[in-house]
Amino acid sequence: MNTDRQSRPLRHAGLLVLILAVGACTSESSDPPLPRALTLQAAGPIPASPQREGDAARGREALLTENYVGCGLPASAWRQLQGSTPIATLSGRNEASENLPYFLNAVTDDDGVDLVVNNCLSCHGATLFGEVVIGLGNEFADFTGNPSTAVERAGLAISDMAEAAAWERYADRIAAISPHVQMPTIGSNPANNLTFALMAYRDPDTHAWSDTPLLPLPTQQPPPVSVPPWWRMKKKHAMFNLGEGRGDHARYMMAASMMCIDELDELQAIDEYAPDIRAYITSLEPPIWPFSIDTGLAEKGQTIFEQTCSACHGRYGETSEYPNLLVDIEVLGSDPALMEQARDTGGPWVEWFRRSYYGKNTQVLPGSGYVAPPLDGIWATGPYLHNGSVPTIAHVLDSSTRPEIWMSLASDGNDRADYDTERLGWRYKPVTLEQTESLDSNELKRIYNTNRHGHSNSGHRFGDALSEAERAAVVEYLKTL
Template sequence: MPNAKTSSVASIVFTAFLLAACESRERTNAVSYSPAGPVPAEQQRPGDPNKGYEALLNAPYITCGMPYSAYKQTASAPEPMTLILGRPGRNAELPYNLTAYTTPKGVELVVNNCLSCHAGFFAGKLVIGLGNENLDFTEDRTAAAEGVGAYVEDEAEAAEWRRWADRIRAIAPYMITDTMGANPAINMTFALIAHRNPETLAWSPEPLIEPPPKSVAPVSIPPWWRMAKKNALFYNAEGRGDLARAMMVGAIFCADDVDTVRNIDAYAPDILAYFASLKPPPWPFGLDGKLAEQGRAVFERTCSGCHGTYGEQPIYPNLVLGLDEIGTDPVLAQHAVGGASDRFIAWFNGSYYGETARAAPAPGYFAPPLDGIWITAPYLHNGSVPTIEALLDSSKRPKYWTRSYESSAADYDPVGLGWRYTALGQGKAGTDDLRERKKIYDTTLPGHSNAGHVFGDGLSPEERKAVLEYLKTL
């Protein structure tokens, strides 16, 4: 697995506000919500997936980071499996989640890119577009960023390091999670928004609006290949409008003016086209074709109304289920539509991003497409269920559980479809070892509930077994 030193907090910005779709409109700071139910399609700008791949790996859409000289002194040599062949220049020696960037003043930096959160490993192979469910955001990153200053070599580098470290200091208190694997991108993006002028995007050392609460609702990172089917993105369909524009909101970590993000926006449709071109990896183990076909019939009778059908002519309904219907942990959705996030919605809609995109969350959660579902554990929007077997039978869901946080084939459960886990008799409160406590998923914590989505409880054991076999084929 990649060395932890090669990651920084900038990496998770791109997880937040992966919004959606369409036409240019007059910018407004109005706060609006969307209803639960079907999400209509909206037109998107065309893009070139090949150019998008190159931009994703090599373009500096994050424009602040660690001086290269400091990186060389503090980072271990990257493991071979973390290198992507064909990257040009300095990027050839950097791991997949880092990009080289030379500032207008000639300072060489190493900056994070989207793959820090949106690429994961399975059996020693990098899978681009797979959410990284092994990241650790349980600690404050400020001290680590400040410590880099000891390795900075000259005044110009010091200025760039200080700019980067100050951003981390400002947002670090809002991105500390209770559990490894949980991603705080939403909260961190809200913290960045609090420091930005919506019209000029200028950075303010002091917040311009009230920052978000420091408690972080956990989020499991969805795979990029779902973007080809969904009409709005994010778990609560918050994003409507021009997805290519909206998804690059992560640039506000460093971009201090509209011209900078406008340059990024020029190639954003190419990156979006690349996301939509991705296909999930095929099931790597044995398959019972006859049982899978039986499972297809059960799935299409009981599951396809929300999750769609698959095959040569797939149908995906783009359906948001209301909280009363889905029954899963409501914290994330309620926070978005209950007024607590109105100031951030208004900022987005009144900013450069809001010229062609809009934030309009719904009071519920998307029923996602299930392409490659076998490799996307853990499940539900908060990652509270370790396997699909437990998702289809709520009686099997552990109240407290832990896992290895590795991604080897031996850590995968090909029967239950998910990561092997250990059920525990106590939660975080009963564990003194800090290293072990952060690895415990405690479903009694706010935002961490594993309740809801009990639709599989009505299936017989034989039907569940058949559905599990069918899901391997998607």
């Protein structure tokens, strides 16, 4: 009996609960029918917004203990299904959660049922060479299957009536969003689509869950997202790829509660500690490059970087600065699907957000391109570009070498041998369409096909103008960030 097969799908069903991503932009019109299209924000610097202060230590505790999602599996069922499958734990948690995987919190619901609920680290945490790194986007999360299948089957392990009721509530929510969050490739994240689907089933004013959608549902072919690392948040004026998350970031971070928090007073309770969580997130630092560095080459690379890259990605070191620049899609040339989804269909979702609890002190302003992110810890965050379409930094800098169809050779981030220290990223192999025909299901899930909608590896060709030696120097420099 292979117990590994139980835990993985359950975890990844749970991942859906945690994805924080709100796309689209504002619209003041509430006259039905709501316009679906939006006018996007023009490219340029994004201004800062005032943020609420918080206590980072309290934020860590809340992040890893509180029930801000509102539903999950009964603990008894989870223990039975998990069995002796090895787990990665985190130190410094409360007694109830200390023996759980780092991405789960132990909570008790209002009916006295002990639950295990996902926390933010389901997507915003990952193991790197054997250590849990809080804030590192999980690029190995598996959203390729129907999450409802795993959750429904978990019901086989539940008989207590109170536990069954708690499970069924969770299963209902997963069933509602399932059609909209299934991805073709492991590591691709359906964040934006998940958020839109959850909005569709909620009344924005009362936050009550509806068994039928109240808004148009998003596509069933979600544009993929590569989860950005949290340690960049301290520099960012706006959250998310399109720079749409403006205003109070702590309020945005509460969006994980869209899954099962149905009462406004519960949201208010979460809002009490949300600034603490934000404070903790902004206190995080990136992991340090664990391999050797050619410092001479890195110094050359820094010069080149600052001449060619810093205008968008900023400067690092003692004179650190970050421009918070939204780059127009026409300039960037990257896959436009994420932006187009907001532009063409985001109207109702933006209006929902504006009316909701989350919309107070926030603005949803998606841009006409993508934000050039800070590059701190960039070495650990592959694959690259907003959709994870480019496997290594070297490929980002030389677009002519980018694989059209490729298979990740790493199943998680724990094996140093899976990491390519020359090109900066997880090892992969290029494959042809013909070769994919002989792959089984598990292998196909690891295939990234850039020909799929939203998966293009186009754009960001700025490194093409550099010589091979210059690119190598820049790669070496990026190891130091």
